[in-house]
Amino acid sequence: MEASREVASKYSTKIENLPECILIHILSFLTTLEAVRTTMVCRAWRNLWYQVPSFSFDIIPFHSPSNPYTITLKKFIQCVNRVISIRPFTHVQKFHLRIDCNNDRLISNVNNWVLHAINSKVIELDLDFDTWDLNFILTEENCRIYREVDEFKEFPFNFFHLKDSSVKVLKLRRSSIICPPYVGSSDFQSVQSLFFDDLNFEDREVNDVIKFCVNLEYLTIHYCIIPECLEIYSSKLKKCELESLDASEVVISAPRLHSVSILEVRAKVCFLEQSPNLVVAKVGYDGITLENYSYWCHFMSSLATTKYLTVPNMYLGQEEFLKEMEITEEFMSRPVILHIPRLRKVKMMNYRGIKGEIYVVELIKRHQSVLEEVVAFPPETAPFPLWMTTSNSSW
Structure with a gap:
């Protein structure tokens, strides 16, 4: 001892x-x-x-099976207000909040905290309203209370609060956005990074937000439903990540775009325009049909300037499914064209060495480009990834 x-x-x-x-x-x-x-x-x-240099408040540690949900919220609100009253936001650069925001009293408090942080010149605002946690619903009473409060609307973040602010990074999870009807082009110059996860957008809200942020460099949108076409027009955007989206169309026009990731995007049409500086691309299709196949081919051709392209081969090995589709003989007889002159690295995910995958490798090997490396990752059951590294001289 x-x-x-x-x-x-x-x-x-x-x-x-x-x-x-x-x-x-x-x-x-x-x-x-x-x-x-x-x-x-x-x-x-x-x-x-x-x-x-940061404030980080998380409601999860406050949850307890012995406390009703309403008591948990009350204690959390008191704690945050107490800390903020003891220590002001001076020199605080980041404000992070994780909380279930689904009743009117709580929304009012969160609005006050957010405004206080913005007025105190914080640089990063990280608001997470997705706190599903089983630790606090172990009693029948808590289940009943949570079902009742969960009927309230999600936290409505007013984007106008960022007008003339110092916020460079905005992260929102499970929220909604209120957009101002009209703003000037210089009102949101500070915002350089946007991260949206599981948000509810109406009409053209997300397009307007992107348009307002004239200095936007990093954009991430995950698990969102966009009623109309997603239009990303940005003169300074460098990195764009789209994952698990529902949209009628996706249009990206960003001359300085360096990296793009599009995974499980359920859109009939996807266009990538004016991106001569694109170097890294990661693309995973979802919902490809014969009707939109030509559009996706056009999209892939727009990746011709990439040096690093990652394509999950999720559709290989579905020969039986493809046989049931009404594919014309003329379509089947078309030659496969693979021409990406600046391509340097290829990653093949879930590689099993089946016929279709081997054929893709053969296409790459015949490709007259500056390809240096092919990386094939086997299924998760395999202990190590299979590496195939080569140079042009060995083709």
Whole structure:
């Protein structure tokens, strides 16, 4: 027992002797409540949490099977208000909030916290309203309460709050967006990165948001339903990630685009225009039919400038399914053309060495380009990926 105390004292002393900037950096990986609790570690840590450049509040640790859901919300609101009153937002660069926001009282509090953060010149705003967690619904009462409050609308984030703000990064999960009817081109110059996950868009809201952010460089949209065509027109966009979307069409026009990822996008048409600087592309089709096959071929041809192309081969090995489709003889007799002159690296996911996959490899091998490497990843059951590395001289 005495030996373990000596070891603990030894390591504790080492931590205390670290430079203050390193200690603050370590605390920045904790939630704010956890950072506050570290004041009990030693006297030197008592005021360190005041200097952490971020606020992070998570309701999950507040959930308890013994507490009704309403009590949990009340305690969480009191905790956040208490911390903010003790330590102002001065020098806070990031505000992260994870909470179930589905009643009017809570929406009012969240709005106040968000406005307070924006007015205090935070740089990153990370709002996560997807907190489904089984730890707090173990009782029948909590199940009943949650079913009732879950009928309330999702948190409506007013995009106009970012007008003339310092926010560079906006992350929203399971929310909705309220767009201003009209804004000037210089109103949202600070926003450089947008991350949307499981959002409900109406009409052209997402298109307007992208258009408002004239300095947008990074765009990520996951698990969203877009009623109309998704139009991404951005003169400064460098990286775009679209995954699990429902949209009638997708149009991307970004002359500075360096990286694009389009996975499981259920759209009849997808266009990539004016992207001469595109280097990295990851494409996974979903819902390809004979009607939109030509559009997807056109889209693939727009990737001719890429150096790194990743295509999940999810449709290979479905010969029996394809036989049932009404494919004309003329269509089947068309030659397969693979011409991407700047292609340097190919990744084949879920590679099993079946006939169709081997044929694709043969097409690549006949490709007269600067291809340097082919990487084939077997199914998850395989312990290691299969690497096929080569250069033009070995074709």
